[in-house]
Amino acid sequence: MTMELDEQARAILRLNDMGGYTLPTHGLYPYQWNWDSAFAAWGFATFDPDRAWTEMETLMSGQWEDGMVPHILFHRPDAGYFPGPDVWQGRGPIPSSGISQPPVAASFMAKMLDLDPSGEPRARALWSKLKKWHAWFMEWRLDKGAVCITHPWEAGRDNAPDWDVAMMAIDASDVGEYTRRDTSHVDPAMRPTKFDYDRYLKLVQIGVSVGWDHEKLREINPFRVADPTMTFTLLRAQRDLLAMGRRFGEDVSEISEWITTLEIGAETLWNPELGAYDSRDALTGMFNNVRSNASALCWYAGINDPRAVPATKRMLDAAEYAIASFDPEAEGFEPLRYWRGPVWPIMNYLVGSGMEEQGQIEMAARIRQDTARLMELNGFAEYYDPNEGTPAGGGSFTWTAAVWLGWAG
Ligand code: 9YW
Numbered sequence: 422m423t424m425e426l427d428e429q430a431r432a433i434l435r436l437n438d439m440g441g442y443t444l445p446t447h448g449l450y451p452y453q454w455n456w457d458s459a460f461a462a463w464g465f466a467t468f469d470p471d472r473a474w475t476e477m478e479t480l481m482s483g484q485w486e487d488g489m490v491p492h493i494l495f496h497r498p499d500a501g502y503f504p505g506p507d508v509w510q511g512r513g514p515i516p517s518s519g520i521s522q523p524p525v526a527a528s529f530m531a532k533m534l535d536l537d538p539s540g541e542p543r544a545r546a547l548w549s550k551l552k553k554w555h556a557w558f559m560e561w562r563l564d565k566g567a568v569c570i571t572h573p574w575e576a577g578r579d580n581a582p583d584w585d586v587a588m589m590a591i592d593a594s595d596v597g598e599y600t601r602r603d604t605s606h607v608d609p610a611m612r613p614t615k616f617d618y619d620r621y622l623k624l625v626q627i628g629v630s631v632g633w634d635h636e637k638l639r640e641i642n643p644f645r646v647a648d649p650t651m652t653f654t655l656l657r658a659q660r661d662l663l664a665m666g667r668r669f670g671e672d673v674s675e676i677s678e679w680i681t682t683l684e685i686g687a688e689t690l691w692n693p694e695l696g697a698y699d700s701r702d703a704l705t706g707m708f709n710n711v712r713s714n715a716s717a718l719c720w721y722a723g724i725n726d727p728r729a730v731p732a733t734k735r736m737l738d739a740a741e742y743a744i745a746s747f748d749p750e751a752e753g754f755e756p757l758r759y760w761r762g763p764v765w766p767i768m769n770y771l772v773g774s775g776m777e778e779q780g781q782i783e784m785a786a787r788i789r790q791d792t793a794r795l796m797e798l799n800g801f802a803e804y805y806d807p808n809e810g811t812p813a814g815g816g817s818f819t820w821t822a823a824v825w826l827g828w829a830g
Contacts, residue, residue, distance in 0.1 A: 446818050567647035744769060
């Protein structure tokens with residue numbers, strides 16, 4: 422059984438391999454996405470290290486002059502996805518979007534180096550690029566030390582309830598006509614709504630209007646939310662970058678300072694009333710009061726926080742398959758609508774492996790077993806219904822296959 426699934430997972434990576442970069446899935450997502458690609462590299466590292474390093478190199482080849490690594494690289498135009506390069510008008514060396522995504526690449530590079538120590542020269546060459554990207558976050562995205570997103574797509578959790586209040590404050594009445602493509606690939610009931618898409622596009626238009634000038638955007642962008650996903654993944658990535666830097670004989674003093682700043686920032690996301698880490702609107706200072714799986718990334722970030730245990734356990738117990746993206750007991754929970762309830766293997770890996778490292782063995786085992794069970798029963802889907810296990814979203818999904826190869830299988 423396991424052998425067979427290993428083969429299927431490898432076949433998915435090959436199927437989605439465009440030669441140098443990997444698509445999340447054909448049809449729905451026909452480009453190179455940032456954090457998907459880092460997962461893909463790790464998946465490849467389990468059976469084809471050379472291809473794994475190439476994936477990372479292609480991702481980092483899209484880095485902007487200022488250090489940002491975009492959330493999408495549009496290597497070849499594809500009419501099946503909207504909004505494409507003509508709408509985004511990114512200003513990097515490769516046509517791209519104008520925002521970033523959770524910076525998990527350094528952490529996966531550390532894993533790749535463990536799996537393939539002979540890749541060290543390639544890792545060394547990538548290290549300074551990753552550092553420049555991390556520096557970009559520290560310069561442009563902090564609020565009280567926590568990392569902000571400037572667009573819901575930047576968090577990788579597109580329509581999470583975390584952003585609802587901030588989204589309501591955006592006036593998108595002049596966004597104009599456009600045709601969505603996502604809803605022609607996947608059931609619209611599983612996708613973000615038109616209300617969301619209008620605002621996703623409005624934010625892109627605002628970015629384009631100032632040529633993605635981060636300084637100007639800091640003043641005019643109507644959306645700026647400090648996010649646990651971003652804060653915890655960057656904190657973890659800084660730790661991994663620091664450890665690799667030491668090994669390579671690099672000066673890591675600045676990275677140590679960044680870690681301290683981010684630890685302080687992470688604490689500002691603790692919402693005592695919720696008993697969880699929460700997103701916080703940087704423009705209003707208000708917590709969003711949303712219990713999501715992002716809170717449980719604290720362990721992955723190296724923060725072994727006993728305060729976070731009770732609510733996390735309750736979330737695990739509230740679903741058949743842990744861990745739901747949004748609290749199954751909360752009002753507005755939707756088991757099939759993207760980031761408003763479904764369980765995502767990639768988040769399970771980040772949360773579960775962090776728990777393993779920090780000695781939260783019971784919760785970790787539960788998450789890992791559930792992740793494996795979902796794939797054994799229902800294949801390598803984008804995400805699943807946390808109660809029924811129904812596979813949903815795109816099929817033959819790259820990062821789900823990578824999680825099987827690297828961890829769950
Ligand atoms: C979009 C590719 C991406 C992921 C995100 C996920 C979704 C939609 O798909 O984004 O149009 O960018 O939310 O995390 O990287 O799998």
